[in-house]
Amino acid sequence: MTTTLIADTKPGRGRPRAFDPEAALDVGQRLFHAAGYDGVGLSALTVALGIKPPSFYMAFGSKAAFFERVLERYARTEIALADVLQAGRPPAEALADLLERAARTYARDPERPGCLVLEAARGNGESESAVMARRTAEGRRAQVRVFVAATHPEVADVVTDFISTVMSGMSASAREGMGESRLLGVSRVAAESVGILLR
Template identity: 35%
Template sequence: MSGTTRGRPRAFDRDRALLEAARLFWRYGYSGTSTRALTTALGLSTSSLYAAFGSKAGLFEEAVRTYAERYREIYRRAVAEEDLPTVVERVLVDSVHEFTQPDDVHPGCLLSSAAMTDSTSTLDTSAHYAELHAWNERALRERVERAVREGETDAVDAAALAGLVESVVHGLSVRARLGAGREDLLATARLAHEVICARFPPPAVTPGGGRRPRAARSR
């Protein structure tokens, strides 16, 4: 084997590099992740890392945006569902599946990550996360408002309901980061779905098609 062949660097895989970098950033935050740790994990020289991503900050920004968008996509798919119970179910269940992706394809749970308390010179991570959270909650609130407007369910406080679903999602995120397994989290998500959906059953109707007052709930 020639010396040139022996010294040939491995092919650069950008997706794999982002995954490995995200794992470090998620665990240690931006400031706590050194350039040396990144080059070691990615198998790149410092000059190659800068050539690929511009800077450590550029790598961090691309990692955050790449994986954060997966959470937005959960809500985008969910609010496209035809009925409100399925919307809520998709948010909760799909979030659990995202939180518990296999390690070889996922860096860990972004929502409860150390990266969310850190920042860089090019990306205010807290602001980016706040925007993502606001977008998700707004999409869900608007979907609830549409369900009420179209008579799918009786009147409900859309903002409070969206906030409740978001609170459950964040709780699931924390538990996932602490090591809870997928089946355990799914059981919690399904129970939360059942409890939440009990607050907005389909509106009662009369035989002629008009709505009638619903009987008071037993306490």
């Protein structure tokens, strides 16, 4: 189904129309999450966006550059770390919140289960899309590490590795059909373990 991404900038006949990049990124995010980078061809992408390939290239440069912006948007809007890892918040509480949000987010939409970033990072070896996703994932891990290190530097690395491994496993499990209640159970057991490490 084609999504309208062009809107009149001003009322009145003959006025220029403006392309909405944020709406385009939202459509792209849903497509890539459902089918993966390689599963979304440029033709399908431009049809879904309601634009022609030349307009797509003018707006985004390439499919890979568009995907990179989609990853950035996903990381900014889905389980936004800035909302969770707030300075002064007890780390055990914040990380339990992070795990619970991940469980709920990964199971929220059965047509787009799991985490777009983590699933893309598992992709085809050194493909451009997988490398970009791994870079995004590592940036998020670094944020967790810095947050934990502020109060518990001696366990920051192991806690970060544990959190990222659990989240990756929950994402894969959601892709395999594990529902929210089971993922929440996993997140809560993991949170108890994190609490022990952060005592």
